[in-house]
Amino acid sequence: MRSRFALGAVLAGAPLALALLGPLLAGAPGPRAASFAPGGGHPLGTDFVGRDVWHQVLLGGRSVVLVALAATALAYLIAFPLGVVSALTHRTWLEELLMRPLDVLLAVPSLLLILLVAAAFTPGAAALALLVALVNIPDAARIVRAAAAEAASRPAVEALRMQGETWWRTAVGYVGRSLTRTLAADAGVRLTGVLYLVATAAFLGIGVEPDAADWAVMVDRNRTGLLVQPWAVFVPALLIVALTTGANLLVDAVLEKRKPTWIPPTPA
Structure with a gap:
């Protein structure tokens, strides 16, 4: 280890x-x-x-790594409350309102969505991070919801409710803390996918200038001379x-x- x-x-x-x-x-x-x-x-x-x-x-x-880290953090920052609220709510309409739009977004290929947005306007680094986070929110929210639903079914949650604990203490203090291992395992895999998307977007000239100093752009610029340099x-x-x-x-x-x-x- x-x-x-x-x-x-x-x-x-x-x-x-x-x-x-x-x-x-x-x-x-x-x-x-x-x-x-x-x-x-x-x-x-x-x-x-x-x-x-x-x-x-x-x-x-900086343009690749920081954008990928920012996109990953932003995706979890939005997906975490969506998944926890959806798992703990007893209102079916609220769960449908939170999760069904994410299912629609999940059906759209992430790279296709990036290309469509890039065709409409030229995104900068901040817009690219937001866009990559957007396409990762649905999958991350579903993982958070599944893990939170399992934690919410434990007797400890029912005991907290019977003791009159606040929703915030139950959702964040117990259910949220029980998701750390699941989210940590998912974060490593998700960061790989986010880096792939950011590097692919830079490879296609999205979010960076064609002659910018960028690792992905360097690969694209110099791949034709691979045997020479x-x-x-x-x-x-x-x-x-x-x-x-x-x-x-x-x-x-x-x-x-x-x-x-x-x-x-x-x-x-």
């Missing part, structure tokens, strides 16, 4: 550090060079227009893969550490 946590911390920490600190360490871009090979002040060589690949890597993580493609792609893999390893290690132990019953 410790080795899994350490490996996950390294894999996820490197892309996060580059995304947060890279723009501060990048400095001014150096002169463009005609050679693709590493050397001459270019540790990873230059891309197809002579820009330093390492400089682009330092600048390109592989670092311009492999490094940003590996950083995205490392972040998703490391995040899932960290979640698995934390869940394994906090796994409840089963105590056999004492014989009568």
Whole structure:
């Protein structure tokens, strides 16, 4: 478990550090060079227009990583109250009002929805984060509702109601706390899907400029010269893969550490 946590911390920490600190360490871009090979002040060589690949890597993580993290957090911020309220309410009309529009949105392919919105107007980074969060809310809300419904059926919830506890204390204090393991397990997988959507949108030129310093845009720009300059493609792609893999390893290690132990019953 410790080795899994350490490996996950390294894999996820490197892309996060580059995304947060890279723009501060990048400095001014150096002169463009005609050679693709590493050397001459270019540790990873230059891309197809002579820009330093390492400089682009330092600048390109913030637009992908921060947008993905913001979209994931925003999706749970909206899905959590929707799922908990839907699970605890005794009013069928309220549950239908909350969940049925999400089912309609869930039927629309996420990438198709992003393309349709991008065709109507050009979204920025904030709009892209909001849009990616929107397409993840229905699935996240259904997971929250299913887990909350199971927790709400326990005798402890009925005991809290009989004691006159407030709805907030029952919903958040007990039911909400019981969802931590489920949401933690889902967060690692969801972050992978969100990163895929954000990177795909950037790959298609949605949310970023076509010549922006962005990891996904770097892959798109330099893929035709993969055999000539592989670092311009492999490094940003590996950083995205490392972040998703490391995040899932960290979640698995934390869940394994906090796994409840089963105590056999004492014989009568």
